[in-house]
Amino acid sequence: xxxxxxxxxxxxxxxxxxxxxxxxxxxxxxxxxxxxxxxxxxxxxxxxxxxxxxxxxxxxxxxxxxxxxxxxxxxxxxxxxxxxxxxxxxxxxxxxxxxxxxxxxxxxxxxxxxxxxxxxxxxxxxxxxxxxxxxxxxxxxxxxxxxxxxxxxxxxxxxxxxxxxxxxxxxxxxxxxxxxxxxxxxxxxxxxxxxxxxxxxxxxxxxxxxxxxxxxxxxxxxxxxxxxxxxxxxxxxxxxxxxxxxxxxxxxxxxxxxxxxxxxxxxxxxxxxxxxxxxxxxxxxxxxxxxxxxxxxxxxxxxxxxxxxxxxxxxxxxxxxxxxxxxxxxxxxxxxxxxxxxxxxxxxxxxxxxxxxxxxxxxxxxxxxxxxxxxxxxxxxxxxxxxxxxxxxxxxxxxxxxxxxxxxxxxxxxxxxxxxxxxxxxxxxxxxxxxxxxxxxxxxxxxxxxxxxxxxxxxxxxxxxxxxxxxxxxxxxxxxxxxxxxxxxxxxxxxxxxxxxxxxxxxxxxxxxxxxxxxxxxxxxxxxxxxxxxxxxxxxxxxxxxxxxxxxxxxxxxxxxxxxxxxxxxxxxxxxxxxxxxxxxxxxxxxxxxxxxxxxxxxxxxxxxxxxxxxxxxxxxxxxxxxxxxxxxxxxxxxxxxxxxxxxxxxxxxxxxxxxxxxx
Amino acid sequence: xxxxxxxxxxxxxxxxxxxxxxxxxxxxxxxxxxxxxxxxxxxxxxxxxxxxxxxxxxxxxxxxxxxxxxxxxxxxxxxxxxxxxxxxxxxxxxxxxxxxxxxxxxxxxxxxxxxxxxxxxxxxxxxxxxxxxxxxxxxxxxxxxxxxxxxxxxxxxxxxxxxxxxxxxxxxxxxxxxxxxxxxxxxxxxxxxxxxxxxxxxxxxxxxxxxxxxxxxxxxxxxxxxxxxxxxxxxxxxxxxxxxxxxxxxxxxxxxxxxxxxxxxxxxxxxxxxxxxxxxxxxxxxxxxx
Numbered sequence: 001x002x003x004x005x006x007x008x009x010x011x012x013x014x015x016x017x018x019x020x021x022x023x024x025x026x027x028x029x030x031x032x033x034x035x036x037x038x039x040x041x042x043x044x045x046x047x048x049x050x051x052x053x054x055x056x057x058x059x060x061x062x063x064x065x066x067x068x069x070x071x072x073x074x075x076x077x078x079x080x081x082x083x084x085x086x087x088x089x090x091x092x093x094x095x096x097x098x099x100x101x102x103x104x105x106x107x108x109x110x111x112x113x114x115x116x117x118x119x120x121x122x123x124x125x126x127x128x129x130x131x132x133x134x135x136x137x138x139x140x141x142x143x144x145x146x147x148x149x150x151x152x153x154x155x156x157x158x159x160x161x162x163x164x165x166x167x168x169x170x171x172x173x174x175x176x177x178x179x180x181x182x183x184x185x186x187x188x189x190x191x192x193x194x195x196x197x198x199x200x201x202x203x204x205x206x207x208x209x210x211x212x213x214x215x216x217x218x219x220x221x222x223x224x225x226x227x228x229x230x231x232x233x234x235x236x237x238x239x240x241x242x243x244x245x246x247x248x249x250x251x252x253x254x255x256x257x258x259x260x261x262x263x264x265x266x267x268x269x270x271x272x273x274x275x276x277x278x279x280x281x282x283x284x285x286x287x288x289x290x291x292x293x294x295x296x297x298x299x300x301x302x303x304x305x306x307x308x309x310x311x312x313x314x315x316x317x318x319x320x321x322x323x324x325x326x327x328x329x330x331x332x333x334x335x336x337x338x339x340x341x342x343x344x345x346x347x348x349x350x351x352x353x354x355x356x357x358x359x360x361x362x363x364x365x366x367x368x369x370x371x372x373x374x375x376x377x378x379x380x381x382x383x384x385x386x387x388x389x390x391x392x393x394x395x396x397x398x399x400x401x402x403x404x405x406x407x408x409x410x411x412x413x414x415x416x417x418x419x420x421x422x423x424x425x426x427x428x429x430x431x432x433x434x435x436x437x438x439x440x441x442x443x444x445x446x447x448x449x450x451x452x453x454x455x456x457x458x459x460x461x462x463x464x465x466x467x468x469x470x471x472x473x474x475x476x477x478x479x480x481x482x483x484x485x486x487x488x489x490x491x492x493x494x495x496x497x498x499x500x501x502x503x504x505x506x507x508x509x510x511x512x513x514x515x516x517x518x519x520x521x522x523x524x525x526x527x528x529x530x531x532x533x534x535x536x537x538x539x540x541x542x543x544x545x546x547x548x549x550x551x552x553x554x555x556x557x558x559x560x561x562x563x564x565x566x567x568x569x570x571x572x573x574x575x576x577x578x579x580x581x582x583x584x585x586x587x588x589x590x591x592x593x594x595x596x597x598x599x600x601x602x603x604x605x606x607x608x609x610x611x612x613x614x615x616x617x618x619x620x621x622x623x624x625x626x627x628x629x630x631x632x633x634x635x636x637x638x639x640x641x642x643x644x645x646x647x648x649x650x651x652x653x654x655x656x657x658x659x660x661x662x663x664x
Numbered sequence: 665x666x667x668x669x670x671x672x673x674x675x676x677x678x679x680x681x682x683x684x685x686x687x688x689x690x691x692x693x694x695x696x697x698x699x700x701x702x703x704x705x706x707x708x709x710x711x712x713x714x715x716x717x718x719x720x721x722x723x724x725x726x727x728x729x730x731x732x733x734x735x736x737x738x739x740x741x742x743x744x745x746x747x748x749x750x751x752x753x754x755x756x757x758x759x760x761x762x763x764x765x766x767x768x769x770x771x772x773x774x775x776x777x778x779x780x781x782x783x784x785x786x787x788x789x790x791x792x793x794x795x796x797x798x799x800x801x802x803x804x805x806x807x808x809x810x811x812x813x814x815x816x817x818x819x820x821x822x823x824x825x826x827x828x829x830x831x832x833x834x835x836x837x838x839x840x841x842x843x844x845x846x847x848x849x850x851x852x853x854x855x856x857x858x859x860x861x862x863x864x865x866x867x868x869x870x871x872x873x874x875x876x877x878x879x880x881x882x883x884x885x886x887x888x889x890x891x892x893x894x895x896x897x898x899x900x901x902x903x904x905x906x907x908x909x910x911x912x913x914x915x916x917x918x919x920x921x922x923x924x925x926x927x928x929x930x931x932x933x934x935x936x937x938x939x940x941x942x943x944x945x946x947x948x949x950x951x952x953x954x
Contacts, residue, residue, distance in 0.1 A: 400851050400854065420854055428857055433851075433855065436848075437848065440848040441849055441852060443849040444871060445870035454856070455852075455856050458856040458858065459857075
């Protein structure tokens with residue numbers, strides 16, 4: 001029997017039993033992945049991506065149940081196998097790589113032993129385990145396998161951990177590799193490395209890949225074909241190039257429009273959003289599942305379930321496929337951020353701000369001699385990889401950590417105390433923060449009303465009536481309804497929680513709001529709504545933002561100026577447009593080229609080799625010299641780079657002469 | 665106006681509130697059994713004296729050491745007292761001392777743990793070492809020492825057990841507080857200048873309550889056992905109370921003579937109560953982890 005597809009899912013429906021009721025999570029999903037093909041499954045959280053993967057491995061949680069449909073891996077019906085056969089299938093034919101490598105590896109067992117376990121399970125001779133482990137690690141381009149094997153997972157960087165996971169997955173030469181958000185927790189430069197690796201491996205090994213991701217750009221780069229999952233249904237499928245160039249389902253089209261990219265800024269137009277929410281499983285019984293949120297929907301869509309329509313290689317479930325073009329033509333109907341040109345007065349000034357952690361012998365300089373100015377009504381984007389000191393700098397500004405003694409932070413020209421306790425009430429309330437993770441930022445025992453109300457009463461001196469009115473105003477400003485006020489965080493979706501966090505940050509009428517990756521935990525359509533909200537609040541409240549993010553598309557969209565941080569030092573500061581277009585610092589160049597994008601396939605990329613060095617001990621010369629792809633020579637290692645003034649407001653610390661700096 | 669301002673916001677995916685702890689508990693058979701046993705003994709402690717067939721203190725020299733019979737269900741002891749009545753009324757003292765001691769240690773331990781976890785630094789270091797040192801000593805030995813010094817009485821037993829459990833509860837609460845301390849809502853509280861007491865008791869405490877509840881029920885089981893042990897060796901509840909540990913202490917010499925009923929029923933009483941409380945503790949822990 002010859003089987004042409006390595007994974008075939010036919011009419012799969014999966015339900016979870018919740019409180020005694022079956023809720024349908026996947027509805028009649030059919031996917032076929034040919035040999036050696038890479039198939040991308042995209043969709044927002046809760047759409048059933050991971051359920052598909054677990055169902056394929058027959059690995060659903062205990063309350064999950066396949067209600068109908070078949071899954072064939074290499075022609076074997078997964079649900080018809082007995083236990084021994086199933087184990088054999090999982091051992092040899094399929095492998096899975098999970099989102100968080102730190103949690104996929106056992107923290108208390110050395111990597112070498114964990115790798116050996118795989119070969120033990122495969123029934124190989126004990127004598128071969130070591131040799132085979134080394135081979136596997138070499139295959140995933142780990143340069144020093146033996147030292148990696150001698151280490152515990154926490155002693156490896158995130159990118160390295162994910163390589164080890166991939167090595168383990170590939171050990172059995174599986175015919176199908178399932179990757180569930182393999183780069184989601186990783187930095188852009190590390191993500192680029194891991195994606196390069198997967199691409200190379202695919203080329204070498206001819207493994208079929210099911211690539212699950214919420215990141216459209218990553219999928220666009222990695223996959224031959226793409227399926228778009230919405231509320232448990234496959235709404236569109238097609239070849240990558242076709243689907244992203246000319247989507248045939250409104251949901252795909254809208255998703256693509258939500259993405260901020262490097263060519264858009266808030267001055268051009270607000271981001272488009274998808275109104276409404278993902279329907280609850282099983283709540284839509286007639287008509288198209290997307291109808292309620294679709295701008296093309298008409299009575300037909302609400303009454304009749306659209307059939308899958310095939311044309312060539314692509315499939316779409318939409319009654320009005322021919323009208324998708326209208327979506328692009330209609331603007332969002334929203335005014336773009338009204339911004340008067342010219343710059344306001346400086347609000348916040350940082351002079352030589354440093355922060356050193358650790359005691360006597362072991363110093364880690366998380367932030368080093370940072371000079372920055374933030375003007376009224378301005379957004380300053382702060383970018384850098386994880387560990388570059390972004391959050392530490394934010395905490396030092398807020399007074400949550402005490403900066404080193406020589407640091408000076410000025411608010412409206414007045415020196416701020418190092419700790420919150422040393423600052424006046426006016427100074428404390430002038431600066432607030434929107435944290436990255438709303439689950440951590442909101443107290444799960446308190447209601448929304450209490451969280452916002454308490455902040456108002458601590459920071460503003462208002463009468464009870466004025467306080468109630470302010471709560472209502474804030475609620476409205478962040479697009480929550482009064483109904484949400486009595487809810488606790490666990491009753492709200494991620495986007496709503498972040499709105500509560502934003503309302504709280506604005507409660508005390510701040511002048512400066514630090515946004516620490518406020519959208520990194522959110523889906524793209526929700527992200528777009530939150531970014532629009534921030535832009536809108538900025539123009540109505542005249543606040544200044546320090547916007548921390550590793551997503552350069554987002555930073556480009558929202559920022560007026562951008563500061564690039566590496567190992568706690570500023571390498572480049574300048575207007576957003578200038579930083580993106582260049583000439584820019586070699587590090588900025590590398591960061592920019594590591595961002596996957598939907599439009600261009602990777603042509604020439606600047607790759608950073610090696611890992612971020614640790615900031616212990618003094619480092620001579622340019623801080624970036626150990627990874628710089630454009631290092632000139634010894635001068636980079638010995639002399640601190642000069643500050644080049646490229647424009648009125650654009651500075652770069654680099655030894656390269658101005659005309660040799662990279663451009664986009 | 666952003667596009668999201670549309671009325672769709674009104675039909676938020678507001679999730680229903682999760683089932684309450686109580687309703688999750690009653691679905692567990694082990695909780696139902698444990699709670700039934702515990703409530704039975706609590707009922708005996710409160711109403712027992714009014715319901716028993718005999719006065720538990722009344723001696724009857726004509727009927728000493730009678731085996732179980734229709735008149736005396738559990739038999740009589742060496743002074744002719746009705747053992748059934750004594751076992752029922754014997755729940756009173758132990759179920760007064762042990763829960764009060766647990767309450768005391770939970771209150772103090774929570775305050776200690778909150779302070780250690782919240783302030784951290786030198787204070788936490790010093791207190792942690794102190795806690796470790798105290799925990800290295802066996803509870804009964806510490807209690808014996810204290811009771812010898814202070815004189816044995818029901819009140820001293822209450823306070824001694826109460827204080828000896830403070831460190832262990834403090835340590836549990838501290839661990840729970842530490843993981844909360846790192847969350848951003850604590851920073852958010854600092855950024856609106858809350859005082860430490862507010863942050864500890866209003867922001868953090870509700871979120872560590874589950875851990876405290878579990879620890880308190882577990883400690884109650886231990887406290888019952890410790891009270892019984894101390895009474896047995898004569899340092900706990902004092903005669904003439906019909907306390908179980910005390911009764912066993914005065915009768916265990918009789919087992920050799922075949923008078924098993926003088927010890928068995930008191931022993932069963934202690935065992936069932938401890939098992940009942942522990943079943944409840946396990947279920948609470950399990951239900952919270954659901």
